[in-house]
Amino acid sequence: MSAKNWPPYELLDDRVEAAEARTRKLARIYHVSQEQAWDGRALLAQLIERHGGVHVKPEQQESLGKILSILLWGELAAWSISAELAEKLDDVDAKMAATSQVFDEARHFYVLRDYVRAAGITLPRLGGLSKKLLTEMLDTHDLARKLIGMQLLVENIALVLFKQIGDARIEPVLTDLLPYYEKDEARHVGLGVLYLPKLMQGLGRVGRARMWLFQLEVNLLSLGSGLNLREDFHILGLDPRAMTDYSFKLQRDVFRRIRQEDDRAEGGDGEEHSRARAEQDPNLKGMFRMSRQGQQRFTGFLHPGKPLEELDPTHRFFLGGLIKAAAATNRMFS
């Protein structure tokens, strides 16, 4: 340290402290992942033995196959994307976090593949919109898009499906397996929360607007994909309204965590400060968000709790149109 720069006042700067805290948390994702790594082969064998095999009800096999197909290829996509992030992110701690995710996703993929084999389910080819959603993530060369798309949108869908399938107790081995996935996936979101603001800071206005449109597209693809699975959700006893609610809750949690991290960096004090700044937060600009009221209205529109025929004509017209559009788009991308 040269005399010219002494004393190093920046050591007292809260922002440096906050950035270091962020870095420590990113590296911690890697270490926690190592500590909590589970042996996929041993666990699956043990669960299959405990429950005397995998027994999926014949009437649920086809629908479960469609959902497992999305989850399985989603895991493979997450594996590829996290590997790319591990290679391309230039921050060592973020690299470590992404590297640990690569190991997790590889385990998620092979365990789910082995489960499908043990269940004797033939997986259908991936549906048009779901495939489009995953290829959007794989194709983009923009790291910020990759990170937001994978970590905050696709991981969110996986968490929602895992939780609902587990809660619905469709098949005992799967029910016992999914909490292991959920725990890992919840940790993966941390990389997005901690590192995304840094990537977003490098974007200008146009970049942020493009990012917003990209998220809108991914959200619409995910919505369309969900609409096409309405019948299958019903057969499996999954509640689409609860899924939408849970998905919004997870998104709100992520945005709140990004704000809290940002508040710490700016020296803000807690929840109130965080709420007050939510709308102007530079780190959340370019993020596709809906107000809580908007989310409630959206959920009410999408899941009115009664058949289409019993809805008022306007609601029926728009919801019916959306369902048809989702089916047509699905065919278009198939």
Ligand SMILES: [Fe+2]
């Ligand atoms: Fe995963």
Ligand SMILES: [Fe+2]
């Ligand atoms: Fe993941």
